[in-house]
Amino acid sequence: METLRMQEQKRATELARAIDEMLAGGDPKVDDTELEELLQIARMRRDAAREAAGQAAVYERQVWELLMKKLRTEARRDLER
Amino acid sequence: MVAEVSVLDRTARAPARWAAHFGLPEPGTDSFADIYHHYFPRVCAYLRQRVRDSDLALDLTAIVFEKAYVKRADLRCADAAASWLFTIARNELASHWRKEIPRTEALERSARDGSFTSPGEDPEESLLRKERAAVIMGLVRKLPQREYEVISLKFDAEFSNQEIASELQTSEVNVRVTMFRALRRLRGFLENGDS
Numbered sequence: 531m532e533t534l535r536m537q538e539q540k541r542a543t544e545l546a547r548a549i550d551e552m553l554a555g556g557d558p559k560v561d562d563t564e565l566e567e568l569l570q571i572a573r574m575r576r577d578a579a580r581e582a583a584g585q586a587a588v589y590e591r592q593v594w595e596l597l598m599k600k601l602r603t604e605a606r607r608d609l610e611r
Numbered sequence: 612m613v614a615e616v617s618v619l620d621r622t623a624r625a626p627a628r629w630a631a632h633f634g635l636p637e638p639g640t641d642s643f644a645d646i647y648h649h650y651f652p653r654v655c656a657y658l659r660q661r662v663r664d665s666d667l668a669l670d671l672t673a674i675v676f677e678k679a680y681v682k683r684a685d686l687r688c689a690d691a692a693a694s695w696l697f698t699i700a701r702n703e704l705a706s707h708w709r710k711e712i713p714r715t716e717a718l719e720r721s722a723r724d725g726s727f728t729s730p731g732e733d734p735e736e737s738l739l740r741k742e743r744a745a746v747i748m749g750l751v752r753k754l755p756q757r758e759y760e761v762i763s764l765k766f767d768a769e770f771s772n773q774e775i776a777s778e779l780q781t782s783e784v785n786v787r788v789t790m791f792r793a794l795r796r797l798r799g800f801l802e803n804g805d806s
Contacts, residue, residue: 543784549765553766
């Protein structure tokens with residue numbers, strides 16, 4: 531039982547290393563079919579997250595202006611107190 | 612206070628000059644505006660993934676940065692900015708679910724609401740990209756809560772394993788194993804043709 535857990539931790543560590551390398555812009559290789567499949571899924575998830583972040587960036591200015599407006603309103607409200 | 616209003620008026624037009632006025636550690640490099648610019652897409656994407664509603668995600672993102680602005684003195688160094696911001700985001704999410712907009716309503720809204728739309732993008736390419744993203748994002752939502760949270764912090768927030776461990780008050784080993792199991796589970800969903 532302990533051996534199985536240790537094996538899982540070892541594989542999890544190897545996968546985590548590869549994922550960190552991928553997120554840092556590298557093209558990691560793993561010498562294991564299952565880990566390669568899991569890394570491929572991690573790539574898909576990274577791409578989906580970056581796609582969402584790219585789309586969200588379009589709204590950066592809009593939200594900034596909303597935030598500024600809100601902060602100005604609150605500052606004025608504080609002044610009136 | 613008069614000066615504060617005037618500062619805010621000026622900074623609305625020139626946000627990069629904020630730091631000089633609001634006392635963050637290294638003005639010009641670690642300013643609130645720089646932090647906002649750097650983290651806005653990730654915070655917004657993280658919240659979008661969690662609430663599954665673009666308008667709501669934008670509203671929550673605005674609230675997160677408003678709270679971050681109010682608490683800006685708590686940020687001692689720029690290296691901690693990601694963890695600091697996502698802690699605020701997670702707390703805001705928890706608060707949102709407590710107040711709830713009933714969850715069913717949020718889900719109904721999300722069903723009508725595909726994703727953020729990018730003005731000027733080729734509609735066909737946009738559709739393909741959204742489909743690919745939707746498949747994997749949809750499967751991620753089927754994960755157990757803990758695995759879902761680890762995957763979201765890893766890929767949406769791009770936290771290090773150490774940052775995730777700290778955020779979830781667990782060990783790095785546990786984070787790595789949880790991520791491994793989550794990806795295995797996702798592979799199973801894909802093999803079974805779940806969507």
